[in-house]
Amino acid sequence: MVSAPKRRYELTQSQKLMVFILSMSLYGISNMFSELIPELKLGPIELKVEYFAFIPLTLCILFNPLYAALGASFGEVIFGELLLGQFGGLGELEKFIEFTIAMYIAGLLVSDPRNRKQLALASFVAVGIDQMLGAIVDIGKVWFGIEDLEAVPGIPESILLIEGVGFLNAMLITGIFFSLLPTLFLVPRLYGKIEPLLGMKPRDSRVAISFGQLLTPRLLITAILFVFVGVIAEFLAESDINFAVWEPEFIEQYGSGFIWVSAIAALIVLILTLTAAFRAKAKSARASGNVKL
Amino acid sequence: MSAGSKEANEQRPEGLTPIIAMQDVQFQYPGAEGTALRNINLIIQPGEFIAIAGTNGSGKSTLCKCLNGLIPNYYVGDLSGSVQVAGLTAAEETVSSLSRKVAYVFQDFENQLVRPTVYDEACFAPLNYGYADYRERGQRALAMLGIDHLKEQWIWQLSGGQKHLTALAGALSLDPDIIIVDEPVAQLDPYHAKLIYEKLKLLNEQFGKTIIVIEHHTEFIADYCHKVILMDSGTIRWVKPVQAALSAVDELAALHILPPQVTLAVRDAETAAGQVHLRDRLFPITIEDAAAYFSEAKILSQTNNALVINEPIRKSVRESVPASNPLVTFTNVSYGYKTITRERYPVIQDMSIRFYEGDRIALVGNNGAGKSTLLKLISGIRRPSAGQLDVCGYLTKQASPEQLADFVAYVYQNPEEMFIEDSVRKDVEYFLKSRNSPDYSSFVDEILHRMRLTDLQDRDGRLLSGGQQRRATLAIGLAMRPTVMLLDEPTASLDASSRREMTDMLAQLDGQVKTTVIATHDMQLVAEWANRVIVMHNGAVALDTDQRSLFSHVAVLEKTGLLAPQITQLSQRLGIDPPSLSVAEFIASVVGDPSSPHYVNRSKESAAIGSH
Amino acid sequence: MEAIKQSMLDKLSVEQIKIELMRTAFGRQSTFLSRFDPRMLLVWYSFFAVAPWFIHNKVVLLGLLVPMLVLTLSSKVSPLVLIIMGVGLVSEISYILLGSLLFGGSLEAVWPLLTLTLKILLISLASIAVFSSMDPEKLSDALLSIGMPGQFSFGVSYGYRMLPILIEEYHNLIHSFRLRGRAPAKKGFLRVNSLIYMAKIGVRAFYPLLLNTAKRTRTTVEALEVRGFTYALVSPEAKKLKLSHMQVHALDFVFLGCSLIYVIALFSLGHYLSFSFN
Structure with missing residues (x-):
């Protein structure tokens, strides 16, 4: 039997658990509702509530973004899928990763919860990153699922169109009504009030942001943007579409390999940054004698 | 050293090892200004049944949290002095090792229950601590409390009393030496509170457990406890045998x-x-x-x-009030909700009753009798599944809750669910503002003043104390200038002085509203405030009378689990x-x-x- | 007329949704697949969730569809779930098709698109068959045994516990808004005003819900600490004990074996058939 480690639990560990549980149950329950809200379909354009993005976003901004983001994603899987008997297996994994990354980055972006500009930016970044990553996976699926994509004319453009419309729709409906407005409403009201309920001090905006902290989210966003553009470009290149816009001259000069290189480079940057970010978190958690969540 | 601790030490019989010994304990929460505990010297012998009394913030819970290690391992603060619990030196132990000796049932025990079913809940702690016989332990704990028949039930289907017993079983399964129960009476009706105390008594007498309750309901202390620890602003004022303690009126x-x-x-x-x-x-x-x-x-x-x-x-009100038009008329109203098996579970059955101007109605009956549902029906957030319900000239079936809100104010049992804004003032204003009432702000000022909330108006309702929260919800109701005021358990979980204050404020409602209906378990409130008492049982009216004759209907009281003051x-x-x-x-x-x-x-x- | 409208709105009420949610979450039945060991089912599932992406032979894909359909039907899944999935799949594919026509494609695109549909269908059916009948607690135990963090499996049972509380609280908060608010006098085009009013309340109710839940969470985490949850997270003994109830039986191997034989048979058949087509 392992003897209980005789040490003082740092307060932070239970706080993390609290943030995790709070985020899990609240986003989970909202997810159950959004699953049930009927969608308004106008042809291929669906006006639907994708998710109540403001809940995890608010928590990511007010508390530790990593645990709030993880909690929200767990909440979605548990409440929105498992308890409703709709667990999609591996499909959930991709959603999980996309959503966690998006919320984590958006949460990191806000250094001062009272700064409305930062809040607005974070609101769109959260939805934007999630939708972008989702689009990448969707495109990837078609690409992979259809044997010779280039042999079937029209499909790549069609997919792009649909993903584009979906992206715009999400940015407008979810981004404005379920991310921007509620976040602007909630965060300033909750800031300084919800933290003591959990026995914590509010995040202090005056704390100087270290260079690393400042750099990481931007780097991440850039990396994701690169991957996004890269995949679309590659997708188009693969399927031999000749959009003037999409085929800059340098491709002819350097060959289409260039896009591959840039896409892969971007992907590597993304993976490296993410690993570094998570490592650093884990390290600091271990260093303070915490059980890793 | 305080006078109380001396007394406690004097009472120690020689040769017995105390189960709890605290010496010069002092504790300060991180970032807090004053000390939460000071000069605590306490000896408790095994097998005692002890009550800790004191006002809010006197350090009762803090003291108890020193015993199971939550202080200082979870609440990291400055703890000094020595704490010995069941042969362990607390300073050298962890929460997990101390928790096996000291069980804790929280005041808001609902949030302590984390598993879906009763049996799961009972097995949870021993499973976590790696006891191979965790099933037997869970089973045994349930049997000790006589709730094995609930084993397979979902927690959410249980009544408040059953939930409390389940929380107790969850704590008991570790076979602790000491059981601490934080304010068992606060969230329960008197019938179930008594049941809990009977079980604690059993655990104390038959199984030799040391029981510590945090309690300010002295009637329970008198009936069950051996000793009382009186706490006052972080210190122990005295420890006395129960009769001496309660005689210090x-x-x-x-x-x-x-x-x-x-x-x-x-x-x-x-x-x-x-x-x-x-x-x-x-x-x-x-x-x-x-x-x-x-x-x-x-x-x-x-x-x-x-x-x-x-x-x-x-005379009973129905005879004394002239035949004016009733404000609320139930005509053969039934209501039921669908269960998850899609069956309809009846809550209100074929009810016909009228409420008149001047009625001060106390709605009593055990849990599940349909009291809250009756209030919800009047407020329009539930609609009768059969029959007609007329409220101030509107049929609730055809009116939205927003429309009925012009006549009816409904004050929830849980104040936190009424605070929808970020300050008390905004909450009080909400109704008037949404209706664009002209010059509402002086009216709001007046209400805040009358409910003694003027100084608290900018605070968030849920950060107030229990008594203040109740006053704030009453103010919210009053600001709606209702004809009919509905209150659900307005005195529940209040200490004696807040309860007194609330009863007084309710007595002042007469001039503001035409009729008030209160669903309550508080028989002292019934006795002192009501002029009409409706006893509900299984969704029907068992008795409609005045408050004095209520208590002579012994059979009805017994059937409905009510206890007279x-x-x-x-x-x-x-x-x-x-x-x-x-x-x-x-x-x-x-x-x-x-x-x-x-x-x-x-x-x-x-x-x-x-x-x- | 107003009354009818009102009652229509009620059908969509939180109350109704609450019952539906509770029914799905708590009313699970035992099915053919639910009797197997959850870990074995995970292995089974992970093959059928990935393999279709790499199979381009339509005969094999169609052959896989048959057992998937049978298993899905045996899992007593609600028809609604199937309909939603079907409609979603068909509409998605037809949009792609329509879009491709717009960009100068031809109806030839139907054939490859159908293959894609078939793949997605297979994967969705596999997950419905396995997971809709699997008790979430069982699933979480299975995931715990393959190294998922303990928080997840705790989250599942905690979800069960919190679901009714949170729904009830949210419902009460919504009522709080309605009991003091004022609904728009004019319903507006397509009841837009009412919808906006309700949506606004629905979002604003999260402000008190966040704070109230935060208050609850504090006690919960404290209780978890006392009851050894954090202790169990780092204790291998506790984990072993928790998972000791899961046992792989002979029946599990029979099921895996049958599946394997079927797949092999299908591949050989597919190989032969595609040859004969050529």
């Missing part, structure tokens, strides 16, 4: 703790008879003792004739007819003081408490 009252009604009755009766009390005079503290005391007729002999009151009992029970034992509803009334009928009014809203104990 004035000292308790000064700390907003209401002594048992029977104790007050004896004290007041003697005072009225001109007796002077010595400082350590012991008064009876239970109904039995008080009944024995009064039957010995120490002071009764001279006042025998006063036992029969000649004044006519006030202690003083009423005592007067019934003594054959006083009609039974007294307050201590002042009791004194009047026993001592025969003609100047004492028969119907008293403010009894003497209230005056004693209220003056602080």
Whole structure:
């Protein structure tokens, strides 16, 4: 039997658990509702509530973004899928990763919860990153699922169109009504009030942001943007579409390999940054004698 | 060293190892200004049943959290002094090792339950601690409390009392030596509170557990506990055997703790008879003792004739009120909700009743009798599944809750669910603002002033104390200028002084609203406030009467699990007819003081408490 | 007329949704697949969730569809779930097709698109068959045994516990808004005003819900600490004990074996058939 480690639990560990549980149950329950809200379909354009993005976003901004983001994603899987008997297996994994990354980055972006500009930016970044990553996976699926994509004319453009419309729709409906407005409403009201309920001090905006902290989210966003553009470009290149816009001259000069290189480079940057970010978190958690969540 | 700790030490029988020994304990929460605990010296012997009493913030919970290691391992703060618990030195242990010796049932025990079913909940802790026999442990804990039949139930389907027992079983499964229960009575109705205490008594007597309850309901303390620890602003004022403790009537009252009604009755009766009390005079503290005391007729002999009151009992409202138009009319109303098996579970069955102007209705009955549902039906957030419900000229089936809100104000049981804005003032204004009422702000000022909330108006409602929260919700209701005011358990989980204050405020409602309906378990409130009592049982009206005759319907009381106030029970034992509803009334009928009014809203104990 | 409208709105009420949610979450039945060991089912599932992406032979894909359909039907899944999935799949594919026509494609695109549909269908059916009948607690135990963090499996049972509380609280908060608010006098085009009013309340109710839940969470985490949850997270003994109830039986191997034989048979058949087509 392992003897209980005789040490003082740092307060932070239970706080993390609290943030995790709070985020899990609240986003989970909202997810159950959004699953049930009927969608308004106008042809291929669906006006639907994708998710109540403001809940995890608010928590990511007010508390530790990593645990709030993880909690929200767990909440979605548990409440929105498992308890409703709709667990999609591996499909959930991709959603999980996309959503966690998006919320984590958006949460990191806000250094001062009272700064409305930062809040607005974070609101769109959260939805934007999630939708972008989702689009990448969707495109990837078609690409992979259809044997010779280039042999079937029209499909790549069609997919792009649909993903584009979906992206715009999400940015407008979810981004404005379920991310921007509620976040602007909630965060300033909750800031300084919800933290003591959990026995914590509010995040202090005056704390100087270290260079690393400042750099990481931007780097991440850039990396994701690169991957996004890269995949679309590659997708188009693969399927031999000749959009003037999409085929800059340098491709002819350097060959289409260039896009591959840039896409892969971007992907590597993304993976490296993410690993570094998570490592650093884990390290600091271990260093303070915490059980890793 | 405080006087109390000396006393505690003196009481230690030689040769017995105490199960809890605290020496010079001091604790300060991180970032807090004052110390939460100071100079704590306490010895508790195995097998004791102890009550810790004291006002809010006097350090009761903090003291208990030192025993299971939550302090200082979870709440990292400055702890000094030594704590020995069940042979362990707390400073060298972890929460997990101490928790196996000390079980804790929280005041908001609902949030302590984390598993879906009762059996899971009971097995949870032993499973976590890696006991291979965790199933047997869970099973045994359930059997000890007599709830094995609930084993397979979902937690959310249980009643409050059953949930509390489940939380207790979850704690018991680790086979702890000490069981700490934080305010068991606060969230439960009197019937279930008594049940919990009976179980604790059983655990204490048959299984030798040391029981510590944080409690300010002295009637329960009198019936079950051996000793009382009185805490005051972070220190132990004294530790006394229960009778001596509860006989310190004035000292308790000064700390907003209401002594048992029977104790007050004896004290007041003697005072009225001109007796002077010595400082350590012991008064009876239970109904039995008080009944024995009064039957010995120490002071009764001279006042025998006063036992029969000649004044006519006030007529039931239905007879006394002229046939004005009813404000609320139930005509064969039934209501049921769908369960997850898609069956309809009936809550209200074929009910027909009318509420009139001037009615102060107390809606009583055990949990699940349909009281809250009745209020929800009137407010329009539930609609009758059969029959018609007319509220101020509207059929609730056809009106939205927003429309009915012009006539009906509904104050929830849980105040936190009424605070939808970020300050008390905004919450009070919400109704008027949404209706664009002209010049509402002076009206709001007035209400805030009357409810003594002016200084608190910018705070968030949920950050206030229990009593303040209740006042704030009442203010929210009043600001709606309702015709019908509905209140669900307005005095639940309040300490004696807040409860007193609330009862007074409810008495002032008369001029503001036409009729008030209160669903409650608080029989003292019923006795002192209502003029009409409706007893509900299984979704139907079991009795519709006035507050005085209610307590003479013994069969109905028993069937519906209601307990009359202690003083009423005592007067019934003594054959006083009609039974007294307050201590002042009791004194009047026993001592025969003609100047004492028969119907008293403010009894003497209230005056004693209220003056602080 | 107003009354009818009102009652229509009620059908969509939180109350109704609450019942539906509770019914799905708490009313699970035992099915053919639910009797197997959850870990074995995970292995089974992970093959059928990935393999279709790499199979381009339509005969094999169609052959896989048959057992998937049978298993899905045996899992007593609600028809609604199937319909939603079907409609979603068909509409998605037809949009792609329509879009491709717009960009100068031809109806030839139907054939490859159908293959894609078939793949997605297979994967969705596999997950419905396995997971809709699997008790979430069982699933979480299975995931715990393959190294998922303990928080997840705790989250599942905690979800069960919190679901009714949170729904009830949210419902009460919504009522709080309605009991003091004022609904728009004009319903607006397509009841837009009412919808906006309700949506606004629905979002604003999260402000008190967040704070109230935060308050609850504090006690919960404290209780978890006392009851050894954090202790169990780092204790291998506790984990072993928790998972000791899961056992792989002979029946599990029979099921895996049958599946394997079927797949092999299908591949050989597919190989042969595609040859004969050529």
